[in-house]
Amino acid sequence: xxxxxxxxxxxxxxxxxxxxxxxxxxxxxxxxxxxxxxxxxxxxxxxxxxxxxxxxxxxxxxxxxxxxxxxxxxxxxxxxxxxxxxxxxxxxx
Numbered sequence: 040x041x042x043x044x045x046x047x048x049x050x051x052x053x054x055x056x057x058x059x060x061x062x063x064x065x066x067x068x069x070x071x072x073x074x075x076x077x078x079x080x081x082x083x084x085x086x087x088x089x090x091x092x093x094x095x096x097x098x099x100x101x102x103x104x105x106x107x108x109x110x111x112x113x114x115x116x117x118x119x120x121x122x123x124x125x126x127x128x129x130x131x132x
Contacts, residue, residue: 044072047097051077055099073097088113 047063049055056077063073076095083091083100091098092113100108108114 045096047075048095049099051079
């Protein structure tokens, strides 16, 4: 699979990044250029969700921020039948 790299953002705690980084390693082994950046939870409070949605393809949010993301229609839901990385690549902006 080719295309532009996929850039994700998660929080800087092992619960927030360990599994994602392992999954990214697996994805890269299969040809998907996926990389995760980390920031403290405070960073999510100091940047508007809209700004993060423009800068990242994938974002792991702490639950207090979900309302803002849904209200602003900033994200697509990844948990649906038929979701694949190809779907993500086709529908990203």
